[in-house]
Amino acid sequence: MRLHEYQAKEVFADAGIPTPEAELATSVDEVVAVAERIGYPVAVKAQVHVGGRGKAGGIKLAEDVEEAEDVAEDILGMDLKGYKVDKVLVEEAVDFVDELYVGITLDRGEGKPVAMVSTEGGVNIEEVAEENPEAIAREHIDPAFGLHAYQARKVVYDAGVPRELARDVSSVLQTLYDLWESNDASDAEINPLMVTSDDDVxxxxxxxxxxxxxxxRHPDLAEMEEEAAEDELEAKANEYGFDYVRLDGNVGIIGNGAGLVMTTLDLVDYYGGEPANFLDIGGGAKAERVTNALDMVFSDENVDAVVFNIFGGITRGDEVAKGINEALEQFDEIPKKVVVRLAGTNAEEGREILNDELVTVEETLEGAVQRAVEYAEEAE
Incomplete structure (x- = not known):
């Protein structure tokens, strides 16, 4: 479950992590009223589950009433990477001199939680990890003992955080780990952790x-679930019984098994594409289930092409092919190009059954992914 920024900040503030004064608003008038109470300048921040909100126009500063009205009108109701913005966080603007990153996540390769600190805060940490990995200091944590104070200090110093900030940043990192552990979190991070001219964080x-x-185990957090809520596609996925995660790319991915979908997602990235989603339709691929999956992916405005990765096990490939044909025939027009890869039981028979006027059929997963990435690039 992903908490909204305002919800996560409530949890952080209750644990003693310094956060700016802020209130939630759902209308232009509320934005102005909150800004007047907090005092200008303020930041108005879209509360949706996507990264890169600032670059997409979902975070803006307002210096006075007129700007607050204009900013609120711009952000409320906007479509932000496929998410409609219906609430914003109006927050005291921080006068900062530097930005840091601190985070806790699970390193599945090591089988341990890992604390991460970087002096390159304020930007996408995945980009930093890819382009300048040495800029991120890491310290693995034994979950039996937790994050020791000396480990927090070590990773902070390894990241190059100035000595005058080290104690406060270490304290924030330790609190962040405590929250990660006590709340059964998968990720806990602050980006950016701003540094003020007074050396406060x-x-x-x-x-x-x-x-x-x-x-x-966390009824207080469970109460936030409905508020945190998914967008329409995620709600549909719950209704259909699909495992679904929305991503930022333009290549839609559908598969009948989590491992198949993860492999497809990795290959899309490997061949230069950007995955738009993780969608596992589970065992079987009857027409109704395939139709629901395609309806979801076609409804995502970010998707430019779709790759279907199906392995016929108990469900035979020819049955899967019939389901795909029946599903696609229900659409008056196929809005995105669809590539299908079938493998497993009766895969050859399935490929012969597939209507190649509606889909592109590829024998290998690599070929299917490359073709879908090409289609997505052509559609951009």
């Missing part, structure tokens, strides 16, 4: 993602 953003299977 303030959490200008907040991420806290919770393992949904552990929500029964």
């Amino acid at each position: 303030v959490a200008a953003d907040a991420v806290l993602n919770i393992d949904e299977d552990a929500l029964f």
Whole structure:
């Protein structure tokens, strides 16, 4: 479960992490009223589950009433990477001199949580990891003992954080780990952790993602689930019984198994594309289930092409092919190009059955992914 920024900040503030004064608003008048109470300048921040909100126009500063009205009108109701903005966080603008990144996540390769600190805060940490990995200091944590104070100081110093800030940043990092551990979180991060001219640190953003299977242990967080809520596609996925995660790319991915979908997602990235989603339709691929999956992916405005990765096990490939044909025939017009890869039981028979006027059929997964990436690039 992904908490909104305002929800995560409430949790952080309750734990003692410094956060700016802020209030939630759902209308232009509320934005202005909150800004007047807090005092200008303020930041108006869209509350949607996407990264890069600032670059997409979802975070703006307002210096006075007129600007607050204009900014609120611009952001409220906007479509931000496929999400409609219906609420914003109006927040005291932080007068900062530097930006840091601190985070806790699970390193699945090591089988341990890992604390991360970087002096390159304020930008996408995935980009930093890819382009300048040495800029991120890491310290693995033994979950039996937690994050020791000396480990927090070590990773902070390894990142190059100035000595005068080290104690406060270490303290924030330790608190962040405590929150990660006690709330059964998958990710907890602050990006940016802003540094003021007085050498104070303030959490200008907040991420806290919770393992949904552990929500029964956290009724207070479970109450936030409905507020945190998914967009329409995620709600549809729950209704259809699909495992679905929305991403930022333009290549839609559908598969009948989590491993198949993850492999497809990785290959899309490998061949230069950007995955738009993780969508596992589970066992079987009857027409109704395929139709629902395609309806979801076609409804995502970010998607320019779709790759279907199906392995016929108990469900035979020819049955899957019939389901795909029946599903596509229900659409008056196929809005995005669809590429299908079938493997497993009766895969050859399935490929012969598929209507190649409606889909592009590829024998290998690599070929299917490359073709879908090409289609997506052509559509841009």
